[in-house]
Amino acid sequence: MLVFGLINEDLHDGQLCNKTWNSTFIRVEEMPNWQDSEDSELIKFAQEGESEAFGELYQRYAQTIFRFIYANLNNRLDAEDLTEEVFFRTWRSLSKYRQKGVPFLAYLFKIARNVLIDFYRRAGRSGGIMSIEEKQITDFNPDPGETAILNIEHQEVRQTLTQLREDYRTVIVLRFLSGLSPEETGQVMGRTPGAVRILQHRALSALRSLLEI
Amino acid sequence: MTRKQDELSGILDSCLELIASGAATVDSVIDQYPQYSDQLRPPLEAAIWLQSRKEVFNPRPGFVKLSHRRLVNRFKEQRSPASASETWSRLPAFFQERRIAVQYSALLTLTAVLLFVGYRSTDFLVQRSIPGDPLYQAKITQEELRVKLAPNEEGQTRLRIEYAQRRVIEMQELVLVGRTDMVDDTLKNFEFQLDLAAEGILTVAKTDGFKAAQLSSLFEQTLRVPVNNFVGIIDSNPELASGGFMEKFIALAAEPFEERPIEFLLVADTTTPTATSTPTFTSTPTPTYTATATFTSTATVFIEPTATATLKATQPPAASPTSTSKPVTRTDPTATAISPPTSAPPPTDPPPPTIAPKPTDEPTPEPAPEKTKKPKPTQHPTYQP
Numbered sequence: 001m002l003v004f005g006l007i008n009e010d011l012h013d014g015q016l017c018n019k020t021w022n023s024t025f026i027r028v029e030e031m032p033n034w035q036d037s038e039d040s041e042l043i044k045f046a047q048e049g050e051s052e053a054f055g056e057l058y059q060r061y062a063q064t065i066f067r068f069i070y071a072n073l074n075n076r077l078d079a080e081d082l083t084e085e086v087f088f089r090t091w092r093s094l095s096k097y098r099q100k101g102v103p104f105l106a107y108l109f110k111i112a113r114n115v116l117i118d119f120y121r122r123a124g125r126s127g128g129i130m131s132i133e134e135k136q137i138t139d140f141n142p143d144p145g146e147t148a149i150l151n152i153e154h155q156e157v158r159q160t161l162t163q164l165r166e167d168y169r170t171v172i173v174l175r176f177l178s179g180l181s182p183e184e185t186g187q188v189m190g191r192t193p194g195a196v197r198i199l200q201h202r203a204l205s206a207l208r209s210l211l212e213i
Numbered sequence: 214m215t216r217k218q219d220e221l222s223g224i225l226d227s228c229l230e231l232i233a234s235g236a237a238t239v240d241s242v243i244d245q246y247p248q249y250s251d252q253l254r255p256p257l258e259a260a261i262w263l264q265s266r267k268e269v270f271n272p273r274p275g276f277v278k279l280s281h282r283r284l285v286n287r288f289k290e291q292r293s294p295a296s297a298s299e300t301w302s303r304l305p306a307f308f309q310e311r312r313i314a315v316q317y318s319a320l321l322t323l324t325a326v327l328l329f330v331g332y333r334s335t336d337f338l339v340q341r342s343i344p345g346d347p348l349y350q351a352k353i354t355q356e357e358l359r360v361k362l363a364p365n366e367e368g369q370t371r372l373r374i375e376y377a378q379r380r381v382i383e384m385q386e387l388v389l390v391g392r393t394d395m396v397d398d399t400l401k402n403f404e405f406q407l408d409l410a411a412e413g414i415l416t417v418a419k420t421d422g423f424k425a426a427q428l429s430s431l432f433e434q435t436l437r438v439p440v441n442n443f444v445g446i447i448d449s450n451p452e453l454a455s456g457g458f459m460e461k462f463i464a465l466a467a468e469p470f471e472e473r474p475i476e477f478l479l480v481a482d483t484t485t486p487t488a489t490s491t492p493t494f495t496s497t498p499t500p501t502y503t504a505t506a507t508f509t510s511t512a513t514v515f516i517e518p519t520a521t522a523t524l525k526a527t528q529p530p531a532a533s534p535t536s537t538s539k540p541v542t543r544t545d546p547t548a549t550a551i552s553p554p555t556s557a558p559p560p561t562d563p564p565p566p567t568i569a570p571k572p573t574d575e576p577t578p579e580p581a582p583e584k585t586k587k588p589k590p591t592q593h594p595t596y597q598p
Contacts, residue, residue, distance in 0.1 A: 051288035055281055062277045067270040080276055084284055091288050153269045176263040177270050182226060197222035204225075204256030211262055 039104055047094050054094070058087045061105065064178045065112050070154075071161065071173045072116055082119055086112045105180070106187040160210055168203035175200055221252055228253060229260055343383045344395040353402075367421075370413030370428050377406035378435050410435075 034042060034056035045053035065086050070079035089111050090097075097107055161169050167189070174185045175196075182193040182200070189196065224246055231237035239257045243250050339355060342348040356376050363369040380403035387395050410432055418425035 051285050054288055055285040058284055059277060059281055062280070063272060066272045066276075070270050070272075076273065080272060080280065083272070084280055087284060088287060092291065150269045153266055157263075157266050157269065172263065176260060177267060194219060194222070197226050198218055201218075201222040201225050201256055204259040207263070208255035208259035211259060 040099055043094070043097070043099060043104060046091070047097070051091075054087075054091055057104075061108055062087070064105075064180070065108060067177045067179075068109065068112055068173055069116060071158065071177050073119075074155070074158070076151075076154075078119070082112075082115050086115050089115065103184075103187045105184055109174075109188045160207065163210055164203065164206055167199060168206055171196060171199045172203050172207060221249060224249060225253055225256055228257060232257070232261065233264065343386045343390075343392075344399050345387075345392050366413055366416045367424050367428065370410050370417060371431070373406045373410035373413060374428065374431050374435050377403055377410060380406060381435070407435075 034053055037045075037053070037056070039057065039060075042053045042057050046057065062083055066079055066083040069082050069086070070076060073079050073082070086108065090108060093111070097104070102110070161172065164172070170189060171185060174180045174188055175182070180188065182196045185191075185200075186193045186196045191199070228237070228242040228246075231242055232239065239254070239261060242257070243253055246253060339348045339352045342352050356372070356379075360369050360372050363372055380399050384396050384399050384403070387393060387399060410428075414425055414428045414432060417428060
């Protein structure tokens with residue numbers, strides 16, 4: 001692979017092997033191990049155009065974002081597409097992102113929310129979101145029976161959550177489905193961790209009152 | 214209350230962490246806080262219910278790994294996010310995210326708007342061009358094309374008159390911008406348009422006298438207004454006057470009225486009859502711009518028989534315009550436009566054709582019908598619309 005320009009030697013210390021110097025480029029046969037890098041480093045490289053660094057960020061946060069999106073949709077395939085769309089939009093707008101401002105995870109969720117809003121608008125124009133029956137037809141899974149059960153459970157949780165207040169629903173999705181800590185949830189929701197804990201307590205109590213356990 | 218809520222929420226969060234790690238169950242953590250049992254149990258049970266269904270919100274197995282490679286390739290296609298223009302990169306998305314019909318209509322509208330704006334901009338520049346400009350030839354070509362596309366002779370004649378007016382305006386602009394070397398060519402085109410317009414009026418007159426009269430009036434306006442304007446311009450540009458431009462222009466403007474057959478004059482406008490006489494522009498030894506007054510005479514050839522009879526009686530046939538017209542000073546061009554022969558009524562109050570001006574030196578004889586049949590060549594009274 002060819003990498004144009006200078007490479008930060010400190011960051012890649014011990015990770016670059018068999019470097020061949022040329023007058024205009026460096027030949028790198030082994031890329032740095034992005035998995036050991038901090039988010040801030042990955043973001044910095046991604047802002048300089050290093051797609052592999054951003055790919056590592058995708059691997060770290062794709063499932064978190066997917067769960068958030070899927071908690072707001074009926075169709076798993078749509079949720080997958082939108083998850084990719086979130087990261088693609090983030091990649092395109094990464095030059096505007098400042099690490100000292102909003103935390104990266106909060107930035108991702110902000111974009112995810114916008115992607116969802118755009119999706120709802122499109123769905124509204126095109127006649128609505130796909131039904132569960134359509135999803136069963138299009139969803140690829142080796143075990144259709146298992147898929148059907150998962151879909152039914154998914155519908156059940158969604159229908160329950162939709163009866164909650166918007167902030168209750170959000171805190172539950174972020175804390176228990178996306179798996180964020182109270183601090184991270186506070187960054188996404190713009191609240192303090194203490195406020196998130198109180199909100200979570202109330203949201204869970206409200207949810208319990210809806211359940212027939 | 215708030216402090217208690219904070220404490221209780223903190224305890225709940227700790228309990229949730231213990232349960233999530235598998236180190237405790239709902240009952241075991243509630244046993245640790247018996248005083249909060251009633252407050253802790255419902256949210257903990259709800260949390261357990263959610264945890265048990267968390268897996269239904271997982272993506273398909275392998276989705277992240279498979280999509281990672283695809284997405285990185287997409288990132289590479291747009292290698293530098295810093296250089297990407299957000300506005301332009303959203304434009305394809307705008308079309309992509311909408312229905313086909315909306316896409317097509319938006320595209321068609323955009324194309325139509327661009328074409329319209331482009332055409333209007335170009336047309337504006339073409340129409341604004343004057344001789345010597347790069348786009349001027351396009352203007353002339355466009356004019357000829359429009360003439361060819363005109364539906365009839367009347368339309369063509371109207372266009373010719375309009376183009377003659379344009380040439381006059383262009384000459385004025387040329388003088389104002391100092392491109393006087395281009396004036397001659399423009400004057401030739403002016404002459405060209407006038408000739409064709411006069412011929413057109415004659416053709417129209419054979420079939421429709423009323424329309425011919427309208428065209429003739431328009432024709433007259435084409436000549437009258439610019440001459441007045443030119444007087445002012447030449448007043449401020451003496452070098453142009455010394456080149457004889459004004460005389461040339463006046464002679465050219467008068468030419469159609471002097472040289473055209475009498476039929477041309479028959480279709481002149483009937484709305485501005487005056488008692489002025491035939492036009493002559495070349496007899497004055499020095500340029501005095503009296504021509505503006507004489508233009509009115511050419512357009513006022515139609516006089517009703519009763520008026521003609523009276524005029525004939527008061528104005529001897531021997532009277533010529535050159536001998537009766539008062540010389541007008543160059544610094545007063547507006548006065549020249551209404552200077553009549555001496556035998557005519559005062560310029561400030563031109564008499565309508567139906568009212569016979571009273572003679573000052575001899576009594577008016579009774580109008581003789583046969584005199585109305587033989588008026589002066591330029592005062593032909595026989596136009597019947």
